[in-house]
Amino acid sequence: MKKTLFVFVITLNVLLGQNFEVDKSRIIDLFENLKKFGVNENEGNDRVAYSDFDIQARQYISKKLEQINAEVYTDFAGNLIAIYNPNNSSLNPISFGSHIDAVPNGGHYDGPVGVISAIEVLQTAHYKKINFSHPLELIIFSNEEGGVFGSRALAGKINNETLEVVTVSGYTNREGVNRLGGNSNRIFEEKRKPGDIHAFLEIHIEQGNNLYSKNIDIGIVEGIVGLKWWNVKIEGYSNHAGTTPMNQRKDAMIAAAKFILMVNETVNSFDGTQVGTVGRISAEPGVPNVIPGIVNLSLELRDLSSEKISMIYNKILENTGLIEKETKTSFSFSPIDATGDPALMDQRLINIIKEVSNSFKYSSRTMPSGAGHDAQNMALIAPTAMIFTPSKDGVSHSPKEFTNFDMIKKATDVLLNAIIRIDKIELKN
Numbered sequence: 001m002k003k004t005l006f007v008f009v010i011t012l013n014v015l016l017g018q019n020f021e022v023d024k025s026r027i028i029d030l031f032e033n034l035k036k037f038g039v040n041e042n043e044g045n046d047r048v049a050y051s052d053f054d055i056q057a058r059q060y061i062s063k064k065l066e067q068i069n070a071e072v073y074t075d076f077a078g079n080l081i082a083i084y085n086p087n088n089s090s091l092n093p094i095s096f097g098s099h100i101d102a103v104p105n106g107g108h109y110d111g112p113v114g115v116i117s118a119i120e121v122l123q124t125a126h127y128k129k130i131n132f133s134h135p136l137e138l139i140i141f142s143n144e145e146g147g148v149f150g151s152r153a154l155a156g157k158i159n160n161e162t163l164e165v166v167t168v169s170g171y172t173n174r175e176g177v178n179r180l181g182g183n184s185n186r187i188f189e190e191k192r193k194p195g196d197i198h199a200f201l202e203i204h205i206e207q208g209n210n211l212y213s214k215n216i217d218i219g220i221v222e223g224i225v226g227l228k229w230w231n232v233k234i235e236g237y238s239n240h241a242g243t244t245p246m247n248q249r250k251d252a253m254i255a256a257a258k259f260i261l262m263v264n265e266t267v268n269s270f271d272g273t274q275v276g277t278v279g280r281i282s283a284e285p286g287v288p289n290v291i292p293g294i295v296n297l298s299l300e301l302r303d304l305s306s307e308k309i310s311m312i313y314n315k316i317l318e319n320t321g322l323i324e325k326e327t328k329t330s331f332s333f334s335p336i337d338a339t340g341d342p343a344l345m346d347q348r349l350i351n352i353i354k355e356v357s358n359s360f361k362y363s364s365r366t367m368p369s370g371a372g373h374d375a376q377n378m379a380l381i382a383p384t385a386m387i388f389t390p391s392k393d394g395v396s397h398s399p400k401e402f403t404n405f406d407m408i409k410k411a412t413d414v415l416l417n418a419i420i421r422i423d424k425i426e427l428k429n
């Protein structure tokens with residue numbers, strides 16, 4: 001009798017499109033336990049990728065997931081995968097997850113929030129016996145902080161050079177994935193094809209102060225910005241700082257000063273959320289009594305649209321021409337590492353996340369992500385979306401990172417119910 005009623009209530013929930021809620025106390029429990037693997041004397045987190053803490057945390061999580069009958073394994077790329085598929089469905093999975101590795105002396109939220117919420121989605125699915133047509137796949141990506149390694153492997157964006165990169169743990173990626181239980185010799189087999197995954201979702205802390213400062217519960221990411229870098233070399237003429245009159249100088253440092261301000265003004269002159277930064281500068285010869293003949297700078301531009309990045313870059317080039325004339329110097333630009341293409345999130349998933357947030361009466365806003373995430377690689381192979389939770393004062397990569405449990409619970413509610421809706425729709429492009 002009781003069981004019949006239980007099944008009836010669940011069916012009614014689904015039919016009425018009612019929401020399931022996750023359990024905040026289980027989220028707190030996961031958080032406190034996971035924190036033990038890496039917490040240091042500053043309350044920071046030393047669980048860097050491939051470290052002993054990384055391995056121990058994975059063992060703890062694996063046990064948790066086995067308790068709810070998920071099939072847990074480590075793939076060749078060192079990603080920890082849990083398949084929850086009580087109906088033995090042969091459909092493509094709905095995948096979700098994030099990372100548990102941190103930067104040295106990092107925090108306990110950047111990454112873990114996405115993993116804890118993903119585990120709680122599976123726990124709620126299990127304990128409330130929510131029925132899914134698709135298998136659910138939880139992914140904990142390997143070495144996110146050292147170049148989104150695990151998700152790049154799934155998207156087929158790594159090569160032998162990537163494997164030899166030495167990470168902050170002191171191990172190369174090759175050694176590291178083997179430590180986690182992967183297999184570096186077969187890593188390229190992990191590449192998934194577009195269409196292999198029904199949809200991918202990731203919860204992450206915002207790492208900015210848009211949500212927290214405005215007291216907004218849920219950030220819905222429209223896309224992860226692309227980024228372009230250039231080396232900028234300014235050539236003037238080195239001469240004696242005491243004997244060269246002011247009107248006869250070709251001072252590369254003066255040109256640099258004008259350039260830095262001009263970049264800021266040019267980026268600000270366009271509508272939108274684009275950002276531009278000159279983050280590095282060095283002058284030659286770099287002594288107090290010589291007019292600098294050469295200055296080397298960096299230029300970085302980020303936006304959701306590659307076209308917009310090009311447009312702003314062209315405007316910067318045009319304005320640079322004026323500075324060259326004015327200062328009698330010459331500028332040259334050479335691109336470096338121009339691989340960070342923008343990744344747009346799937347509009348259908350964005351709409352679902354918005355609907356679910358509204359149905360819970362959680363406030364939300366759409367926004368770009370200025371930081372890179374595993375979701376940007378997953379977007380190459382699957383319809384992808386990201387949910388942001390507020391970071392206190394916008395802090396991240398620091399022991400001071402903080403997101404309160406109510407906010408994590410709200411984001412997890414949205415993730416679970418978005419997955420329930422995504423389970424019922426076709427997502428072929």
Ligand SMILES: [Zn+2]
Pocket residue numbers: 099110111144204
């Ligand atoms: Zn992260």
